[in-house]
Amino acid sequence: MDQLAVNRPADRASPATIVTEPSVRSRIEQYFLTINNAFPATRDVASIVITHMLPDRPYFLDGVARGADLISVLPKPRSCDPDTRAAVSSRYQCDDLDRDRFTHTGKVLAYVEERAAGRDLVLLDIGGYFAPALTSLCRQFSGRIVGVIEDTENGYRKYLSCGKLPCPVFSVARSPLKQPEDYLVGQSIVFSTESLLRAHGDILHGRETCVIGYGKIGRSVANTLRAKSVRTTVYETDPVRAVEAMSHGFAVKWSKAEALGRADVVVCATGNRALDGEDFTYLRPGSYVASVTSSDDELNLASLRGAYRVDRLGPHLSRMTSWNHHFYLLNDGNAVNFVHGAAVGPFIFLIQGEILAALALLSSGRVMEPGLHEVGNREREIIARSWLRCFNEE
Missing domain, CATH: 3.40.50.720 (NAD(P)-binding Rossmann-like Domain)
Incomplete structure (x- = not known):
């Protein structure tokens, strides 16, 4: 809507904030610890994360940080709860997600160099933001782009349209674990x-x-x-x-x-x-x-x-x-x-668990061919079983 002149009233509603009870919070934390233990980090890699900054997201980001050095979080501006961003900013580096930056390969490269020069780096994406610059990043970055993990169908299509991908790209968009979400x-x-x-x-x-x-x-x-x-x-x-x-x-x-x-x-x-x-x-x-x-x-x-x-x-x-x-x-x-708040309850943690599994696979040191990849059924069964134990107690 920035392209159109808008006559606005003074009042603006703030995004909803979810209050999590201690017992529920403990259950969510236990779930992510279980996932991290099932798919442990085996070598030092860094990560940059593009994400919806919603009230459930800090649990996931903590899970990412246990699997990789979380050096930067880029909240999507149209789904950014200010209280959640403030809480995340107190623990992790938060940068503004500037769409203009991601339309210019040179700006993307400069940003990645500023945050992760010389590092092995995994990019966690929502919506294919890194897709246009990925080939240049893999060629020119002073470190190494280990791989990308993409959450959405729209982002999956953007990476698919790149043709020959220069590194492994894991997509969870078509995973059975995403169907409940x-x-x-x-x-x-x-x-x-x-x-x-x-x-x-x-x-x-x-x-x-x-x-x-x-x-x-x-x-x-x-x-x-x-x-x-x-x-x-x-x-x-x-x-x-x-x-x-x-x-x-x-x-x-x-x-x-x-x-x-x-x-x-x-x-x-x-x-x-x-x-x-x-x-x-x-x-x-x-x-x-x-x-x-x-x-x-x-x-x-x-x-x-x-x-x-x-x-x-x-x-x-x-x-x-x-x-x-x-x-x-x-x-x-x-x-x-x-x-x-786009609330879908604890079902969102299923696909976040799969993202953490993909992160562990990328950081394992195994040689993976460039191109599109998915997490295997074995890993998905482990995630689903862990989720059921935490959120479907009899």
């Missing part, structure tokens, strides 16, 4: 969307909804909406996923203009520009637009500059108005569930 993220998207509508005096029931994208999260969003008896249509360009959506009982539209024109609420779940340019003009006047990820990835808001005026109606609701059209944008086009 994806399912619950879809539910949290619907919860936050409805909460923001209610804050505007509106509700989902009686509305027509459209989910753009029937991937892992889009599927969960659509099914959650249907479970709430909300009429839902799917727009999906992948014919295999479109068939799947139809087999699950959803109406599937082949025309984006038709799908958008009849929807009162549109949930964008592609991770790759669901709405761009004239797509916004297809939106039904007065409709709401929600996203499951960053606006930079999901929406081309820059294409609205000069054509739409932005009026802030509340902390997380904006009215977008042109001379003959208007719609409402939730949370500036960013992931709506971050308004409420």
